[in-house]
Amino acid sequence: MASVVVRDVSLNFGAVEVLKSLNIEVEQGEFLVLLGPSGCGKSTLLNCIAGLLDVTDGQIFINGKNVTWEQPKDRGIGMVFQSYALYPQMSVEGNLSFGLKNQRLPADEIAERVKRASEILQIEPLLKRRPSALSGGQRQRVAIGRALVRDVDVFLFDEPLSNLDAKLRNELRVEIKRLHQKLANTMVYVTHDQIEAMTLADRIAVMRNGIIQQLDAPQAIYSRPVNRFVAGFIGSPGMNFLEGTIEGGATPRFNAGDTTIDTKGYEFADKPETGTKAVFGVRPEHVMLGEAARAMPYTSEVDIEIVEPMGSDTLAWTRLGGQNFTFRTDSEYAPKEGEKVLIGFDPARASLFDAHTDIRL
Numbered sequence: 387m388a389s390v391v392v393r394d395v396s397l398n399f400g401a402v403e404v405l406k407s408l409n410i411e412v413e414q415g416e417f418l419v420l421l422g423p424s425g426c427g428k429s430t431l432l433n434c435i436a437g438l439l440d441v442t443d444g445q446i447f448i449n450g451k452n453v454t455w456e457q458p459k460d461r462g463i464g465m466v467f468q469s470y471a472l473y474p475q476m477s478v479e480g481n482l483s484f485g486l487k488n489q490r491l492p493a494d495e496i497a498e499r500v501k502r503a504s505e506i507l508q509i510e511p512l513l514k515r516r517p518s519a520l521s522g523g524q525r526q527r528v529a530i531g532r533a534l535v536r537d538v539d540v541f542l543f544d545e546p547l548s549n550l551d552a553k554l555r556n557e558l559r560v561e562i563k564r565l566h567q568k569l570a571n572t573m574v575y576v577t578h579d580q581i582e583a584m585t586l587a588d589r590i591a592v593m594r595n596g597i598i599q600q601l602d603a604p605q606a607i608y609s610r611p612v613n614r615f616v617a618g619f620i621g622s623p624g625m626n627f628l629e630g631t632i633e634g635g636a637t638p639r640f641n642a643g644d645t646t647i648d649t650k651g652y653e654f655a656d657k658p659e660t661g662t663k664a665v666f667g668v669r670p671e672h673v674m675l676g677e678a679a680r681a682m683p684y685t686s687e688v689d690i691e692i693v694e695p696m697g698s699d700t701l702a703w704t705r706l707g708g709q710n711f712t713f714r715t716d717s718e719y720a721p722k723e724g725e726k727v728l729i730g731f732d733p734a735r736a737s738l739f740d741a742h743t744d745i746r747l
């Protein structure tokens with residue numbers, strides 16, 4: 387049975403349609419990430435699931451029960467917000483147990499749950515401290531603990547790591563993954579960070595302007611994005627997009643300036659016709675250099691314009707088909723600015739889009 391079902395959910399703020407007939411089914415124990423740029427409606431959707439916002443249309447089910455008009459507290463969910471808003475005058479223990487005391491749970495039950503949550507999150511030594519005496523990462527763990535003590539099977543997270551510095555964010559990301567492994571609960575997790583989405587999710591729902599663009603496993607979204615928006619949103623540095631024209635046939639070819647790329651091995655949804663304006667997408671990490679390039683179906687000699695050393699690897703900027711093109715190489719073998727090098731890639735791993743509709747060809 388699906389754990390969370392969002393069925394035809396729409397939400398308007400006045401005349402503005404923020405969510406447009408969304409459908410999602412989250413499996414029991416699944417880690418689903420809602421990913422998209424600022425303002426696309428991620429928090430709004432999460433708040434609808436939590437019951438903090440009323441939907442304009444559609445229904446929400448949690449564990450088989452229609453909760454569309456239930457109060458947040460009756461939905462069987464625990465929520466962690468971006469701004470963790472702990473009660474400053476209470477100790478960590480007080481913050482963790484506050485909601486449970488309000489529910490009038492027996493004292494030994496409360497103590498047991500606080501103990502279990504603080505063990506899992508490794509905040510036992512901090513229980514007597516006030517939030518002001520904690521680091522950002524520790525405060526965030528307390529905020530997660532507040533959801534954890536509720537002992538529910540669905541957790542909703544809204545950008546829980548975005549207030550933290552990069553190092554802490556990476557550490558807590560792994561902890562959240564570990565937490566999910568241990569508890570095997572259902573998670574719906576909002577982020578605009580594609581790395582967080584790729585590393586945590588069983589499936590990612592990529593959103594744009596209140597519409598789900600693609601709902602799939604991270605690897606599928608990375609290698610077969612359904613449109614140019616998804617292709618550009620996932621991956622860092624972003625996918626190269628070359629603009630050109632298709633020459634139809636058994637194996638269509640892509641022409642851009644003086645460059646022709648044979649699309650052998652590429653799986654077209656529908657073979658495009660000659661003259662179709664298209665965008666050819668190649669990920670910088672799929673481009674090979676020198677000897678390794680020679681083994682690729684497509685190769686080209688290019689001039690290196692700029693190199694950006696990034697430690698373990700280096701980004702090189704060049705031009706292909708008269709357009710900007712970047713690729714990633716091992717820093718040991720990085721080319722130099724002004725050098726002429728052979729690059730190559732496999733068009734079977736590329737993504738082609740219709741230039742007018744942006745939809746995958």
Ligand SMILES: Nc1ncnc2c1ncn2[C@@H]1O[C@H](COP(=O)(O)OP(=O)(O)OP(=O)(O)O)[C@@H](O)[C@H]1O
Nearest residue numbers: 399402404422423424425426427428429430431578
């Ligand atoms: N109370 C409101 N009244 C009117 N418009 C609102 C209201 N709340 C949010 N919006 C609008 O709805 C849209 C979606 O907002 P939402 O907070 O869901 O975005 P988000 O994807 O979570 O973005 P972010 O990554 O910046 O948190 C935005 O355009 C926002 O301006």
Ligand SMILES: [Mg+2]
Nearest residue numbers: 428429430544
């Ligand atoms: Mg938000």
